[in-house]
Amino acid sequence: MEKPGPLYAGVVVDVRVEAVNRVFQYRVPETFRERVQIGHRVLVPFGRRKVEGYVLELSGELEIEEARLKSLLALLDPEPIILPSLVELAKWMETSYVGLVSEALQYMLPPSFRWGKERVRTKTGQMVTLLEKNPTLPKNASAQRRVVEILQKTQEMLAAELVTQARASHATLRALEDKGILAVGQTTLERPISWDPIPDPKLNLTDEQVEAIRRIQAELEGAKRPVLLHGVTGSGKTEVYLNMIADVIKAGRQAIVLVPEIALTPQTLNRFAARFGQRVSLLHSGLSLGERFDQWWKTYRGEVDVVIGARSAVFAPTPNLGLIVLDEEHEGTYKQEEGSIRYQTRDVAIKRAALVDGQVILGSATPAVESYHRALQGHYCLAELTARVEDRPLPTVKVVDMREQFEQGNRSMFSTELRQALEELAGTDNQAIILLNRRGYSRFVLCRQCGQVLECPNCQVSLTYHRDDDRLHCHYCLHRESLPGKCPHCASRFLRQFGVGTEQVQQVLAKEFPNLQAVRLDADTTRRKGSHRAIMNQFASGQAQILIGTQMVAKGLDFPHVTLVGVLSADLSLNFPDIRSSERTFQLLTQVAGRSGRGEKEGRVIIQSYDPTHFAITAAQNHDYLGFFRQEISFRRSLGYPPFRHLTRILASGPQQEAKEAVEGIYHFLLQQGLPAEDLLGPAPAPIGRIQGRYRWQILIKSTGSMADICRALPPVQPVVQVTVDIDPLFLL
Numbered sequence: 111m112e113k114p115g116p117l118y119a120g121v122v123v124d125v126r127v128e129a130v131n132r133v134f135q136y137r138v139p140e141t142f143r144e145r146v147q148i149g150h151r152v153l154v155p156f157g158r159r160k161v162e163g164y165v166l167e168l169s170g171e172l173e174i175e176e177a178r179l180k181s182l183l184a185l186l187d188p189e190p191i192i193l194p195s196l197v198e199l200a201k202w203m204e205t206s207y208v209g210l211v212s213e214a215l216q217y218m219l220p221p222s223f224r225w226g227k228e229r230v231r232t233k234t235g236q237m238v239t240l241l242e243k244n245p246t247l248p249k250n251a252s253a254q255r256r257v258v259e260i261l262q263k264t265q266e267m268l269a270a271e272l273v274t275q276a277r278a279s280h281a282t283l284r285a286l287e288d289k290g291i292l293a294v295g296q297t298t299l300e301r302p303i304s305w306d307p308i309p310d311p312k313l314n315l316t317d318e319q320v321e322a323i324r325r326i327q328a329e330l331e332g333a334k335r336p337v338l339l340h341g342v343t344g345s346g347k348t349e350v351y352l353n354m355i356a357d358v359i360k361a362g363r364q365a366i367v368l369v370p371e372i373a374l375t376p377q378t379l380n381r382f383a384a385r386f387g388q389r390v391s392l393l394h395s396g397l398s399l400g401e402r403f404d405q406w407w408k409t410y411r412g413e414v415d416v417v418i419g420a421r422s423a424v425f426a427p428t429p430n431l432g433l434i435v436l437d438e439e440h441e442g443t444y445k446q447e448e449g450s451i452r453y454q455t456r457d458v459a460i461k462r463a464a465l466v467d468g469q470v471i472l473g474s475a476t477p478a479v480e481s482y483h484r485a486l487q488g489h490y491c492l493a494e495l496t497a498r499v500e501d502r503p504l505p506t507v508k509v510v511d512m513r514e515q516f517e518q519g520n521r522s523m524f525s526t527e528l529r530q531a532l533e534e535l536a537g538t539d540n541q542a543i544i545l546l547n548r549r550g551y552s553r554f555v556l557c558r559q560c561g562q563v564l565e566c567p568n569c570q571v572s573l574t575y576h577r578d579d580d581r582l583h584c585h586y587c588l589h590r591e592s593l594p595g596k597c598p599h600c601a602s603r604f605l606r607q608f609g610v611g612t613e614q615v616q617q618v619l620a621k622e623f624p625n626l627q628a629v630r631l632d633a634d635t636t637r638r639k640g641s642h643r644a645i646m647n648q649f650a651s652g653q654a655q656i657l658i659g660t661q662m663v664a665k666g667l668d669f670p671h672v673t674l675v676g677v678l679s680a681d682l683s684l685n686f687p688d689i690r691s692s693e694r695t696f697q698l699l700t701q702v703a704g705r706s707g708r709g710e711k712e713g714r715v716i717i718q719s720y721d722p723t724h725f726a727i728t729a730a731q732n733h734d735y736l737g738f739f740r741q742e743i744s745f746r747r748s749l750g751y752p753p754f755r756h757l758t759r760i761l762a763s764g765p766q767q768e769a770k771e772a773v774e775g776i777y778h779f780l781l782q783q784g785l786p787a788e789d790l791l792g793p794a795p796a797p798i799g800r801i802q803g804r805y806r807w808q809i810l811i812k813s814t815g816s817m818a819d820i821c822r823a824l825p826p827v828q829p830v831v832q833v834t835v836d837i838d839p840l841f842l843l
């Protein structure tokens with residue numbers, strides 16, 4: 111009699127070539143028929159080779175000629191290595207974005223199985239166990255004696271440690287093993303994740319927190335829509351997450367908590383470990399491969415209740431997922447900007463939860479315009495926290511018009527108000543955060559004779575002067591050069607630096623406020639592993655009174671002594687050529703303002719701007735999310751931008767002529783497909799027309815439905831040109 115089970119398996123082979131990115135059918139031999147499952151790693155014949163692959167489909171129907179059918183050679187693991195629901199998710203990603211299913215699968219594999227990664231193994235060590243409690247040893251065997259004495263206290267110990275402690279050698283251990291006094295065996299060692307033990311504050315929930323939790327629970331029992339938790343800064347959103355996660359754990363399921371930056375994972379881990387203890391894990395690309403390997407398998411085996419991580423942890427292999435939390439859901443870092451599958455984590459999370467009948471909570475003080483719109487439309491359930499905990503007021507925000515400061519003769523980077531506020535810090539234990547969203551010393555170098563700005567030779571970007579190494583840097587490629595003595599265009603000697611970066615702020619502060627200790631947090635000071643944490647600790651401990659930084663200082667920090675936030679130039683993000691520049695400015699200002707006055711003392715905020723009546727600035731000043739949203743959404747509606755229509759960006763990069771011809775060819779193809787010319791913006795050079803020596807041309811498509819299918823069928827281009835398709839792009843530079 112035939113064994114029951116599927117006759118055929120659809121397998122994607124682990125070969126990184128586009129031509130093989132499809133599902134090949136294989137026969138399932140009788141021996142595996144009862145065991146094979148979707149997600150299994152298998153060995154298959156492929157051409158003349160044997161390669162690894164993953165089972166994506168199982169069926170009883172033959173889809174190819176019987177004569178060409180080959181059989182699976184082996185099941186490589188007892189259980190499927192990719193959860194079946196994650197296989198489904200990978201297939202969904204393939205159709206929703208434009209990329210290879212094999213690339214989507216990379217996110218779901220154990221770290222060491224991914225392309226280009228060396229294979230790591232479980233770390234093992236030799237464990238020594240005492241077998242005979244009171245052995246008799248020869249008088250002169252003092253090393254053996256010390257070994258036994260230690261083991262009498264501990265029963266077992268790792269060989270390496272034992273040898274050191276007992277001042278013995280491995281030969282000593284072997285001698286004792288030969289006498290049957292102890293046993294040496296292999297044991298698995300975990301590369302552990304450490305956190306700082308902090309006490310779990312036992313809080314009485316506020317009425318608003320109770321109400322939000324009730325709403326989310328009701329949604330769980332009802333329609334299970336994603337929940338948008340809109341809570342002002344300091345309203346206690348984390349406490350709501352913790353409560354919902356406790357429910358999930360009680361039901362025997364797991365939760366994934368996503369934060370927008372790896373740098374924020376330690377503080378989140380501390381807080382969650384304080385509540386849930388050992389069964390909390392971390393998964394992100396900042397861990398070593400070995401650490402990730404261990405955390406991944408622990409999660410896969412169901413030994414973890416809560417996984418904390420950045421973007422890619424949305425794919426954590428939790429066997430019985432109940433909840434995904436996206437904290438600060440509006441953050442741009444949730445968008446994958448590399449590879450061919452440029453996914454939006456929010457959408458992936460919602461899809462993944464739907465596949466396993468789980469729930470999603472999106473939390474933010476400044477929800478993405480798209481998210482809030484969906485909530486108002488009823489696609490998401492809306493829960494709100496409108497006040498800070500313990501009746502703490504939101505900080506007062508003052509906007510300073512820098513044009514007036516200029517008129518009054520103030521040429522410094524600090525307005526009179528901000529200078530005064532900084533002076534008042536001295537002698538108190540109050541702290542300040544100063545935001546300037548530009549790193550380096552000065553922003554650009556200009557020739558006063560010919561007016562040319564010094565540009566990167568590879569990119570259409572001005573060079574930034576860094577005093578740390580006294581060189582000009584390109585922030586888009588790795589190019590660095592020393593400051594030329596004369597203008598490369600006209601040879602004049604009148605080169606001058608303009609604009610201020612965080613490095614200069616730190617220098618000026620040190621000179622003008624010598625008794626205020628300041629630390630700086632930006633991409634330059636956090637390059638080394640652990641440096642982010644070290645800077646944070648200096649500020650948290652009060653060693654430094656001022657924290658200067660780029661947008662890094664705006665996110666998620668909870669320091670109770672911060673009573674002052676200064677924004678040096680609100681206009682930087684406002685003047686970006688991007689449809690989301692108002693939104694990003696509003697979010698950045700609101701988020702950084704939210705760092706002030708979180709403790710018992712009231713906080714204030716000083717925003718400097720040359721455009722102080724811009725609605726993004728005044729709305730942030732008034733803590734008026736809804737006011738901002740109404741104005742922004744009507745702008746989006748009138749221009750047919752998201753969330754009313756989809757945007758798709760097709761970008762071709764390469765040599766000038768070839769890149770241009772490629773987008774022109776694509777443009778004609780799109781017209782042939784029946785897309786109306788008025789919905790196609792371009793072909794045109796991208797706002798940054800050249801990066802790393804490659805010219806960049808683009809077309810933006812506005813559409814009602816998804817453009818994924820059309821974009822998958824784009825005509826071929828010359829091999830020197832690279833085409834990327836970004837469905838719902840977030841950044842348009």
Ligand code: ADP
Pocket residue numbers: 311313314315316319341342343344345346347348349499500668
């Ligand atoms: P958000 O993420 O909304 O900005 P947090 O969750 O970080 O706010 O909470 C802000 C602070 O308020 C934290 O220090 C937290 O411990 C505290 N907190 C939260 N809920 C309560 C509560 N019910 N009572 C007192 N303090 C609370």
Ligand code: ZN
Pocket residue numbers: 557558559560561562597598599600601602
């Ligand atoms: Zn010049």
Ligand code: ZN
Pocket residue numbers: 566567568569571584585586587588589802
């Ligand atoms: Zn460059």
